[in-house]
Structures are given as structure tokens and as C-alpha cells.
């Protein structure tokens with residue numbers, strides 16, 4: 001698309017023109033130092049995706065790639081009005097919320113013999129069947145069920161028409177380039193087109209497309225079809241959790257006016273100026289944290305477990321946000337209801 005900025009270009013432009021969201025350089029350095037202490041640990045490596053998360057597939061085969069595809073196709077908007085009243089899914093003796101409730105529901109369906117990861121199934125799955133598959137253990141359903149149903153049908157039909165029903169065929173058309181795969185995904189599947197405007201420019205975040213490429217790299221353990229030579233060009237994923245944890249860690253700051261709005265739980269519509277500033281400054285903030293961390297590892301000649309990229313930083317910070325939910329209670333996340341993140 002002509003004149004459309006890449007996520008990284010978009011983020012830099014937004015950060016330069018932002019009025020209500022600011023990057024704190026001292027905070028950036030402190031987060032980089034926090035990550036430096038983890039650089040040689042088990043988290044900041046591609047293997048963590050499987051080792052640290054029991055719901056993720058352990059295999060690296062076609063079925064596992066198609067698990068990632070259907071999960072990331074539905075990987076959006078899990079937040080509920082009140083944290084006490086939300087969708088929960090019990091699986092394997094544990095209860096899952098948010099994004100993990102989706103993974104638990106997918107695995108539960110597979111255990112029940114429902115082929116939810118097969119395009120030939122979800123291309124024509126009915127709304128009632130989707131309601132059953134994504135059913136909650138509480139009286140709060142997973143948000144946007146109708147949209148999830150529509151997107152499953154739309155995406156399944158395209159995967160059948162263009163890629164013989166398997167996302168691995170899409171991966172194999174990308175010449176082992178993460179950028180080529182990213183663009184093939186957004187060109188082929190409309191629900192992944194996370195693009196909007198800011199100050200007269202057309203900008204992209206491609207949050208679900210980027211996390212799809214990242215999770216494909218992870219499930220294939222960075223090997224074989226998943227050995228993307230340019231994986232480090234994928235940026236962090238602009239969702240609603242990363243901004244919250246970056247504010248909590250002091251790397252990102254909101255204006256008083258915006259903070260007050262978020263504390264009141266006001267909804268920001270997709271593409272709203274402040275919503276775009278939150279997403280763009282968060283993305284740029286993680287890029288700066290990565291640059292600072294790489295500088296620190298060189299200076300201190302710190303051993304790292306392979307190349308540190310924005311994906312691994314994102315995963316770490318997202319998991320950190322999960323593990324520090326209670327501590328972060330006072331920091332609001334922004335409420336945007338959409339199918340893009």
C-alpha cells in the first residue's frame with residue numbers, strides 16, 4: 001500500500017508528535033537494566049514460548065502451526081468491564097482468563113474431538129458452535145463472539161482457497177522472510193489489517209500479524225520453515241497490556257488528562273488520537289529499550305542466550321505484566337473494543 005508507514009516508522013512518527021503520551025529515558029534505561037539481568041536466563045530465548053507456557057503446543061509440526069494460526073486469528077480484546085466479572089475457562093485442573101482463556105478453549109475443543117484448528121471446519125462453523133467452543137465457566141462470555149465467528153468463517157475460507165487449508169503453506173511462500181510473511185498475511189486476511197491514520201499519515205501497527213509471525217517462529221523453534229533471516233525486524237505487538245506495564249515500570253508516562261480518562265475507564269475508539277499515541281509510543285519505547293539493552297550487553301560483555309530481539313522483550317514484558325497483575329492494579333490499561341488487539 002502506497003504511503004503506508006511500517007509499524008516501526010509509524011511508531012517513531014507518533015512518538016515525535018505525541019501530546020498525551022511520553023517516553024521516559026530514565027525509565028527506558030531502568031527497564032533495559034532489569035532485562036540485562038535476565039539476558040542469559042530461560043525467559044529471553046525462543047524456547048521460552050514452549051517451556052514457560054503449558055497451553056502452547058510442544059510439537060513443531062503442521063498441526064502446531066495451524067494451532068498458532070487459529071489462535072492468533074482470535075487473539076484480541078479479552079478485557080472485561082470489571083476484573084472480578086470476566087470470562088474464565090477451566091482446563092486441565094486450572095482456570096484461565098484473558099488471552100489464556102482462548103488457548104484453554106481451543107485445547108478443550110480439540111480434546112472434545114472438535115477440529116477447531118482445521119480450516120475446513122472453521123470456514124463453515126456456526127455461531128452456536130463458536131459459542132459452545134469459546135464458552136465461559138462464568139456468566140460472562142468471551143467478548144466479541146459474533147466477530148470471532150465472522151472472522152473464523154472469513155479466514156477459514158481464504159486459507160482453503162489460497163493456501164490449501166494450511167497456514168504452513170502460507171509460511172512456505174514467504175522465502176523464510178518474516179517481513180514477506182507479515183505482508184502476505186495482511187494482504188490475504190482482512191482481519192489482520194491493523195492500519196489507521198495519525199496527523200494525516202497512514203500508519204500501521206499490524207499487531208496480530210506481527211504476533212502471528214512471532215508465534216510461528218516460536219512454535220517452529222526458529223528452525224526449518226521457521227528460520228526467518230530477518231526475524232529481528234518484527235517489532236513489539238501494540239496491545240493493551242504492554243502500555244500498562246511500561247507505565248508501571250516508569251518507561252512511559254501519560255498526561256494528567258489522559259490518565260484521568262483511563263482511570264475512569266473511559267473507552268477509546270480504535271484510531272482515536274490518544275489510543276494511537278498509546279500504541280505508537282509503547283512500540284517506540286520497546287525499540288529504545290532494545291537498543292539500550294544491546295548497548296549494555298556489549299559494554300558489560302554480558303553473555304546472552306542468542307540474539308535479543310523485540311519479540312523476546314515483548315514476550316517477557318507481557319508475561320511480567322501477567323505475573324504482576326496485583327501490583328499493577330493502580331495503573332489503568334486503555335479500553336478499546338476492536339478485532340485488532
Ligand SMILES: Nc1nc2c(c(CN[C@H]3C=C[C@H](O)[C@@H]3O)cn2[C@@H]2O[C@H](COP(=O)(O)O)[C@@H](O)[C@H]2O)c(=O)[nH]1
Pocket residue numbers: 048049053056075076077078079097098099100211236237238239240241242314315318319341
Ligand atoms: N504485546 C503482547 N500482547 C499479547 C501477547 C499475548 C500472548 N502471547 C503470549 C503467549 C505465548 C507467548 O509466550 C506470549 O507470552 C496476547 N497479547 C495481547 O494481550 C491482550 C490480552 O491480555 P490479557 O487480557 O492480560 O490476557 C490482548 O490484546 C492480546 O492480543 C504477547 O505476547 N504480547
